[in-house]
Every structure is written in C-alpha cells, then in structure tokens.
Amino acid sequence: MYRFLEETAGTYMTHPVETVTRECTMRELGEMFDRDDFNTYPVEEDGQVIGIVTKFDMLKCFAFTPNQMVPRYADLMSRTVSDLMTSEFIYVRPDTKLTRVLQLMVEHRIRSIPVIDSEHHLAGIIAREDLLKALAVAARD
Numbered sequence: 001m002y003r004f005l006e007e008t009a010g011t012y013m014t015h016p017v018e019t020v021t022r023e024c025t026m027r028e029l030g031e032m033f034d035r036d037d038f039n040t041y042p043v044e045e046d047g048q049v050i051g052i053v054t055k056f057d058m059l060k061c062f063a064f065t066p067n068q069m070v071p072r073y074a075d076l077m078s079r080t081v082s083d084l085m086t087s088e089f090i091y092v093r094p095d096t097k098l099t100r101v102l103q104l105m106v107e108h109r110i111r112s113i114p115v116i117d118s119e120h121h122l123a124g125i126i127a128r129e130d131l132l133k134a135l136a137v138a139a140r141d
C-alpha cells in the first residue's frame with residue numbers, strides 16, 4: 001500500500017479526454033453520456049477548461065417544486081451546456097498525489113476530477129475507477 005502514497009494523478013489519469021463546448025445541447029450531451037458511459041465532461045473553450053458538466057447537472061434540469069413548472073421535454077433538451085455547467089470546479093495537477101485526489105473525491109462526493117497542466121490545458125481526467133485500479137496495483141506490490 002505504500003506505493004499508493006507516492007503515485008500521482010498523471011500516472012493513472014485517462015487521456016486524451018472527450019470534452020464538450022458551451023454550445024452542445026442537452027440532447028447531444030445525453031447521447032454522449034449514453035455512448036461513452038462517462039459521468040463528467042470538461043467544457044473547453046479556446047483550449048482552456050472553463051467548467052465541467054455532469055449527469056447530475058443534467059438531471060437537475062428535470063427537478064421541480066410546487067413553485068416551479070417543468071418546461072416541455074423538447075425545450076429542455078434544446079438547452080445548452082452553458083446553461084448547465086459548473087464554472088467553479090475542483091481540478092488537480094498531474095503531480096498531485098493520489099491520496100489528495102482520493103481525499104477531494106470523498107470530501108466533495110465527486111466521481112471524477114479534471115487534471116490540468118501548468119499551462120492550464122487539459123491533461124486528462126481521473127475517476128474513481130482510476131483510483132481503484134491504483135489501489136489494486138499497490139496492494140499487489
């Protein structure tokens with residue numbers, strides 16, 4: 001298990017990463033979630049990550065209260081990622097220790113975290129499955 005303490009996000013992250021733009025519609029996003037079985041997509045603009053969009057963000061559009069009417073399905077599916085995305089998000093660097101990544105995921109109850117390099121470009125994404133893989137490798141050694 002000591003090996004896990006030394007491993008970094010850059011070693012176990014997934015790359016290249018599928019991204020979306022602000023103009024992507026909910027319909028397109030839903031198709032991507034189905035096709036790729038991802039839970040999060042970074043939102044990129046001009047080579048920079050400007051936010052993230054998750055399945056949970058998409059589901060929130062369908063939540064309603066007695067004070068809020070739910071729009072028609074077709075209208076909702078025409079909304080764009082810019083309406084849903086989270087602009088303030090947690091990210092890590094490639095040299096961030098996996099112990100810190102694990103701590104962030106547990107504290108904030110998130111499934112995956114973008115990995116952003118020193119030039120503020122998307123280097124990869126690290127998900128819970130990547131951490132489980134790293135733990136399994138460390139346990140074998």
